[in-house]
Structure formats: C-alpha cells, structure tokens
Amino acid sequence: MRVDDNTRRHIRSHYRTHTESYTRIWSKLDAIRERLEDTDRDGKIAHLKLSxxxxxxxxxxxxxxxxxxxxRLMAGYDLKTALASVNYHTQKRKHMRRSLxxxxxxxxxxxxxxxxxxxxxxxxxxxxxGYIGTVKAPFIFAMLGYTQKMCIDGNALRVLGLDDYPSTKDIHEYERLCRAIREEFPQLSAELDPFHLHWVIFDWQRSAPRNGDEPPGRSNPSDRVTQHDAWFEAALGDIPRIQEVVDSIE
Incomplete structure (x- = not known):
C-alpha cells in the first residue's frame, strides 16, 4: 500500500477547499454522540438500530x-417501499428484520x-x-459520532491501490490496517479523526476529475462534499420518532 505524492496533495487540497463544510459535518457527528451519551438505554438502542x-x-x-x-423510512414508508431503489434490497430487508x-x-x-x-x-x-462485515461494523459507530473508527470502503481502496475489502474478522488487525492508512496521510491525520479522514478520501475519490472531465453531477463545488442530510435529520430528530420507526420494521 502506497499513496503517491500527487494524490496525497490533491486530497489535502480538497479538504482545505471544503474545510468549512467538513467542520459543520464534524459538529453534527459530535452532536449525535453527545445525544447518545445523554439519553437512556432505550434511546441508545433506537439510535444504534437506526445506524x-x-x-x-x-x-x-x-x-x-x-x-x-x-x-423515506423516516417519512413513514414501509421498509420495502423505502428501500426500493437500494441495491440488494431484498436480502438487506431479510437480514435487517432478523437482526433488529x-x-x-x-x-x-x-x-x-x-x-x-x-x-x-x-x-x-x-x-x-446480519449483512455487515469488517468495513460496515465500524460505520455503525462512526455515524453515531465515534469518529475514532474508520471505514475502508471501495473509494479508499482505489486511492490506496488495494484490490479488495479487508476480509479479516480480527478487529486488532483491522485497526492496524486503519493506522497504516492514516500513516499515508500524516498531515491530515494530525488534524482529523480516522473517520473524518475516511470521509475526505471518499469525497475526493468520487468527485475528482478523471482525464480532465468532471464526474457526472459533480460540477458544483458544493456537491463535492457528501452531506448525508437525511441521516443527520433522522439521527438528530425526535427520539420517540426514531424509536417508532425502528420498532415498526417487521
């Protein structure tokens, strides 16, 4: 695994350009974690299920x-309708119901x-x-503000020159791989939590011009930062509503 200097520089520049947007996102993640820590057991479980x-x-x-x-899910759609445009939605619904x-x-x-x-x-x-593995298990916690967790998705793999998702079930081994990734970005890692760095790499990889061409739908600079507005609106919304939604899935 080795990130070339040019890629490292471009990712750093992407973060510098969009620091204000990322700072707002980090603040929302912090707010979710504070809420999670302050709420009772039932509230914690509702947030965990939602994540x-x-x-x-x-x-x-x-x-x-x-x-x-x-x-759609938070608006009251049933699970099948809410996930209609999601890849592998039939299998996902089956595993969700069993785990929930x-x-x-x-x-x-x-x-x-x-x-x-x-x-x-x-x-x-x-x-x-069910249905989550090495990469998505930490994502559950990272999106709840535990940003010391990192998610090595396909975008990160391409930047790092890795061929496939980590298959290990050993959390210590996975964390060693996350540390190795952070070592490839010493300047940003000194400023950002592991999940923050993942978010920046994800955005740069999906929005960076290829052969001089802008990716479809990414010509607007504001589109180059993934906002996940629906997630933040849900996770920072009314806790009884979160409980109602997750408990309605059957």
Missing part, C-alpha cells in the same frame, strides 16, 4: 440512494457503550449483526 439500518442500506449503494431510503428482532444483542452493544468499551461494542456488532 445499523443506515449502514446496511449503504452497502453497494450510492450516497444519494442511501439518503433517499433513509428519508434480537433485543439481546442491542442491549449488549448499548451496555458496552455505556461502559466506554467501544471495542466490545464493535466486536458484538461484527459477530452478531
């Missing part, structure tokens, strides 16, 4: 379709977070929640 749903939706699905599905019904696992994850044991929470999610 799991968001993570499953995001697998092999574009960010705009992901946001569309989350917005297991109250024991959600309680154990919430207890781990209450004890500041993020490692155990990550381990439980990886071992016992």
């Amino acid at each position: 799991y749903i968001n993570a499953v939706i995001s697998i092999r699905t574009t960010a705009d379709k992901q946001d569309e599905a989350v917005a 019904d297991d109250e024991t696992v959600w309680n154990e994850i919430a207890v781990s977070l209450e004890a500041d044991d993020l490692y155990s929470a990550h381990e439980i999610a990886l071992d016992r929640l």
